[in-house]
Amino acid sequence: MPSKIDSSRGKKKAKATGSKTRTPQLTATRPGQISQWITVPVELQQLLLNVFKDTFSANFNSRCSKLVQEVKQHLYNRDFDNGFGNEGLRQAYAMRWSPSRALAYANIFYNLSTLTTRLLSASGAGTGDLDHGTIHELQDASGKTGRASAAARNIEGKISRIVCIGAGAGAEIVALGGYLNQLDRLALPTQSNIAPDGRRSEWPSQRHTGIIAIDIADWDSIACKLHSGITTAPPISQYASADTKAANAPLIGPDAFALKFVKQDVLNMAIEQMPAIFADATLVTLMFTLSELYSTSMSATTNLLLSLTMLLSPGALLLVVDSPGSYSTISIGKTSDSGDESKRKKYPMQWLLDHTLLESATIGSSKNTSEDRQWEKLESRDSEWFRLSNELRYPIDLEDMRYQIHLYRRC
Template sequence: MPSKSNPPRGNKKAKATGSKSNAPQLIATRPGQIPQWITVPVELQQLLLNIFKDTFSANFNSRYSELVQEVKQHLYNRDFDNAFGNEGLRQAYAMRWSPSRALAYANIFYNLSTLTNRLLSASRAGAGNLDHGPIHELQDASGKTASVVTHSIEEKTSRIVCIGAGAGAEIVALGGYLNHLDRLALPMQSNIPPDGRRSEWPSQRHIGIIAIDIADWDSVACKLHSGIITAPPISQYASANAKAANAPLIGPDTFALEFVKQDVLNMAIEQMPAIFADATLVTLMFTLNELYSTSMSATTNLLLSLTMLLSPGALLLVVDSPGSYSTVSIGQTSDSGDESKRKKYPMQWLLDHTLLESAATGRSKNASGDRQWEKLESRDSQWFRLSNELRYPIDLEDMRYQIHLYRRL
């Protein structure tokens, strides 16, 4: 499974930090209605950018531009092994492209009222019982079949599985989103710090992220996670009050991370239940199209396996490049290299066909005869535009994407 290979397009520059925003509010939607999305407060966006800036502060030097150009060239050649083949290149990618994506992803999470309401209403009972669920027959990409038992664990932690998330954008975005959930959960009379950081806020939510990627992003992911759960650097000359108020974005006991270096298309079927069975949310951010391009059959099998493993109410979020940037070619190329006989299918069509049709018509060993998914949200083209008030050491871009949200029935 390739890593994030298509940098965002655009030329918007992140500039200075600034104005205060109103406290976030839950949004209500009606069936069939496409609401106007609200924007994450600029103060919180700046905090997320600061995590990248502080984490990689020593790397913004003359060597940085050279590394970024090398990553770009490898990605252009679709040489993913070399694009992310060493720590320097991986860090350069995370410094350059993950920040704007993290802001866009945070804005997506911020506006998904279904996810927000689900996490806010999740049980906060302590670690509970382990109950055996149904036995499923799952088939991997090689055709091997095995019986696996899913489990239902009642615990304080809501598990979120992010496929292709090694470069850290999802991790930082979810850190900002958890900060947002805590603000929503606090009583209205609570004194919320204007910059969004919390020092004595009560712990309201517990989220555990499993980030899966084929490249060795463990160090990058862990550094960014550390930047979320530890207080940012502060001048030794800062006042005593400033030092006392300096706090992490999220408390270390509320936000856990596990990185799994794994090609998800070749994941052993025995390994899948432990990762996916109790997930509240599974994300495929700028990853699904690459999976389809690698192997349509294996990707289809992955989606159908998720159908069997995820519990009712679990969410699947897919974000990818819009329009013609996310198409999959199917069929044989002629000996002369002629692509004209290969049919191109939009990624969205393939996704809907798999989840809303194949998973409900018994066309796969992993499918049942009942409808398995409902589609809650779908936008073919959505912009996230950076505020001119933001500040970051290098230029960042606006981002355009398509988004599709499904709920397991």
């Protein structure tokens, strides 16, 4: 589902300085609690920006600004069909808005100790047999044939599964790649092949994570390109030294990070399709998507959340990130014949979410609810800022991002 343009303090040009930053490690606090935000190392943030820069290198030209403004106008008018109506506009969105979101999302994943503990505990267990030498045809939920790495066909197998709803523009994919890079550093802190910037000269095949990205628009090509940017070594000069070439490695090995893109309106997903996607998920994310879903259909969005309640296993996590305050207020009811909006009731997205998961999902009020299918709210923050470091470099202006965050766990 399309996302809103971020609310922010204004554009910030990413640039380089000579200062150094410390490299903090992931920490394990009380499950779900973010006692103090730890910022993702700037070196890793720059590597994530480089994924976007290298992926779209041919598109940073004079036409880029015009396409960005066209996308911005369509989204301002809530005309998502035209805003994401062709590959050029989708690329412009991914070049302009996805990078800062990817950094913010990586920072969020980086601080969720519950997720870190859960994924680390699964290390080396039930990884399945992965064959990555061939490109395979995949059939997505919409019936359209797409191409992805051979690892993607194993998402239905015995690997950790993360389902990202509304993630076609790639921010979640790149963020998770950066987060899993840091997760390996936590799991193997004594490995000598871990460089200061987070890269490895060799990759152990100890953890396999499958990402299913669902979106109503056709982001298949862009999502796969960004995934490739995470799992392949970045381009370097042919004149680079032998040591530099030997050390050039992907952020995460291709055998450890699979992707499947599904072009699907999640609110109209057939109930028989849902178990294959959600039943074994470790984490489901709704990043700058839930408010749009609520605005599209209150009843369908509620049914989706209640379906997740029934499908997800105990211990599974649901992460919701969205615009803060009035940006995520949902109006319910019909307008008057004169177009007067005053009669419509307004509800904060957070209230609707809590009402559905913490109340409706436990009272057995519909076929998708059950008294033994409950949620625990682990983390909630009404308004947080992610601010870009002045040390970062990127070809076009990016923005700081403000958001709210809510984390739930199936009991």
